[in-house]
Amino acid sequence: MKEHKLSIIIVEDHSIVVEGLSSILRNEERMNLKGSFSNAEDALQFLASNTTDVVLLDIGLPEMPGTEVCRIIKNQYRSTKVIALTNHTEKSVIQEMLENGADGYLLKNTSKQDLVNAIFQVMNNTFIMQAELQKVLFAPAAMKESVxxxxxxxxxxxLLVSEGATTAVISRQLFISTQTVETHRRNLMQKFEVNNSAALIRKATEKGLL
Known part of the structure; x- marks a missing residue:
């Protein structure tokens, strides 16, 4: 009887990360990489017509945050496992991903073996979070107010946001795309646990960063 291969997709907008993940998965006989997507819309369209076991999901996606993508996937495709891939180690970000149904949470600097292990662990509902992330998640509440x-x-x-610069102005001034600016804005809001620029500026000022 032919062994079932786990079907996996990657949702990540940085090509160098996609290349690294693809290389790992293609060398695993028990895994079948069915595609990679740089945005949420294309990934969700694929999932609508293709049964998928595991989604490796970047949190900092353009246009739609990974937390929201995770919520949609887990609501619509309950048997599909989601592993968050990120550089974020903020307690609020980890908690939001888990609350939205993420089955696993890995830092992008994880080892090849840890990634492979995580995929099989989520399929068996036995995922163990990295020690570094466990420390953040279970740290005393007082540590939440750290800078x-x-x-x-x-x-x-x-700094530019605090000066009232728009996304377009920041894009031109720093020679980066507007999508990249928006991704950084979202990351800043996640790190400061706020929902808009005004609150971001106020909290950054309170913490002595402006």
């Missing part, structure tokens, strides 16, 4: 760790680019965009 978020920002990248150099996020600091640049935060």
């Amino acid at each position: 978020p760790r920002l990248t150099t680019r996020e600091k640049e965009i935060l």
Whole structure:
């Protein structure tokens, strides 16, 4: 009897990450990479007509955040497992993904073997979160108020947002696409646990970052 291969898709907008993940999956005999998608719309369209066992889902997608994509997938395709792939280690982001139904949560710097193990673990409902993430998730509530760790680019965009610059203006000034600016904006809002620019500026000021 032919062994069933796990059908997997990748939803990730950074091509270098896609290439790395694809290489790992194609070398696994028990896995079948059925496609990779750089945006949520194309991925959801694929899922509508293709049975898929596992979705490797980037959180910081353009146009629609991964948290929302996860919620949609788990509501519409209950048997499909979702593993979040991200660089985010903020407690609020981890909690939101888990609340929206994520079956696993991995950092993008994870090892090849940990990724493969995670895929089989979610299929068996035995996923074990990395120790680094467990520490964040189960840390005392007081630690929630610590100052978020920002990248150099996020600091640049935060400053421009505080000066009232629009996405288009920031895009031109930093020589990056408007989609990239919006992704950074969303990441900043997730890190500061806010829903709009005004709250972002206020909280960043309170924490001494502006």
